[in-house]
Amino acid sequence: MNSLLSIAPEVSAALAAGRPVVALESTIISHGMPYPQNLEMARRVEAIIREEGAVPATIAVADNRIHVGLDDALLERLATAKDVAKLSRRDMGAILASGGLGATTVAATMIAANLAGIRVFATGGIGGVHRGAEISFDISADLEELARTPVAVVCAGAKSILDLPKTLEYLETRGVPVIGYGTDTLPAFFCRSSGLALALRRDTPEEVAAVLAAQAALGFPAGAVIANPIPEAHALPEAEIDAAIASALADADRDGIAGKAVTPYLLARIVALTEGRSLTANIALVENNARVGARIAKALAALG
Ligand code: PSU
Ligand code: MN
Numbered sequence: 001m002n003s004l005l006s007i008a009p010e011v012s013a014a015l016a017a018g019r020p021v022v023a024l025e026s027t028i029i030s031h032g033m034p035y036p037q038n039l040e041m042a043r044r045v046e047a048i049i050r051e052e053g054a055v056p057a058t059i060a061v062a063d064n065r066i067h068v069g070l071d072d073a074l075l076e077r078l079a080t081a082k083d084v085a086k087l088s089r090r091d092m093g094a095i096l097a098s099g100g101l102g103a104t105t106v107a108a109t110m111i112a113a114n115l116a117g118i119r120v121f122a123t124g125g126i127g128g129v130h131r132g133a134e135i136s137f138d139i140s141a142d143l144e145e146l147a148r149t150p151v152a153v154v155c156a157g158a159k160s161i162l163d164l165p166k167t168l169e170y171l172e173t174r175g176v177p178v179i180g181y182g183t184d185t186l187p188a189f190f191c192r193s194s195g196l197a198l199a200l201r202r203d204t205p206e207e208v209a210a211v212l213a214a215q216a217a218l219g220f221p222a223g224a225v226i227a228n229p230i231p232e233a234h235a236l237p238e239a240e241i242d243a244a245i246a247s248a249l250a251d252a253d254r255d256g257i258a259g260k261a262v263t264p265y266l267l268a269r270i271v272a273l274t275e276g277r278s279l280t281a282n283i284a285l286v287e288n289n290a291r292v293g294a295r296i297a298k299a300l301a302a303l304g
Helices: 009-016 037-051 072-078 091-099 108-118 141-148 164-173 205-217 238-254 258-272 276-301
Strands: 003-005 019-022 054-060 064-066 085-087 100-106 120-122 152-155 178-181 200-202 224-227
Touching: 003 009, 003 108, 003 120, 003 141, 003 164, 003 205, 003 224, 009 019, 009 054, 009 238, 037 054, 037 258, 037 276, 054 091, 054 108, 064 100, 064 108, 064 141, 072 141, 072 224, 085 091, 108 141, 120 276, 141 164, 152 276, 164 224, 178 205, 178 276, 200 205, 200 224, 224 276, 238 276, 258 276
Parallel strands: 003 064, 019 054, 019 120, 085 100, 120 152, 152 224, 178 200, 178 224
Antiparallel strands: 054 064, 054 100
């Protein structure tokens, strides 16, 4: 086990016994949602995973260690502190050397989960190819991580703040399977469908686990995207979301937002522009992904 890892006893016991564990990211807490909803969401998602019979492992960096499974005090710091670093692959060495507090993105959470031996990770949405990437070159490091680290990410697709067709093309090029969970099209986060066809569809946790197990048996270094649509009752009207996203993108452009600040800026603007409706939907879809993630982790654990 890597000496930089600090694994909670509950998590290490489950891993040692081959019981299901689901990793959770912390950037969604520190940079993806406002307080106090972020803290409530983080606790609720852990509870859902437990209800399903799996062990949650929220991941963050603090005090020169990668923590896998957080106590409530650290969860609260991540939800409230103003100076939490947003960590992707490139940031890991520096934050571990400095001892600072850092929240892990999808990419960094995958790295930590893989080091700990966790195969399933649930979140809201992944990063992707940004609109205008042909000029800005803004492509999330999440996509590279999905191509090189064998962790399955259960998400509700990606927000249409991104260029979703390019995101799918990139994942195809880099050999990352995108599995529609009970759907033939890529979910678009707040909306159940982006209209973009997916090559793969599976309808049960067992079927998804079988794909993941076969891919692992091949020794592929790649992860997978399990694209799980937002529950019907919580989906937002496409026109409302499209309008909010268009305004948010224009605001980001006007304010000269670049680099890793882009995604958090857009997320916060969309919450403001939809008067919180996007936040309610976001929480509902994360909870749904946690439930499905736990079921997939259980099915994988049953395969041994
Ligand atoms: N998309 C969301 N909510 C989020 C994120 C993305 O709907 O909280 C976060 C995730 O942590 C993701 C990161 O890994 O943003 C991507 O950031 P970037 O685009 O800078 O790679
Ligand atoms: Mn970026």
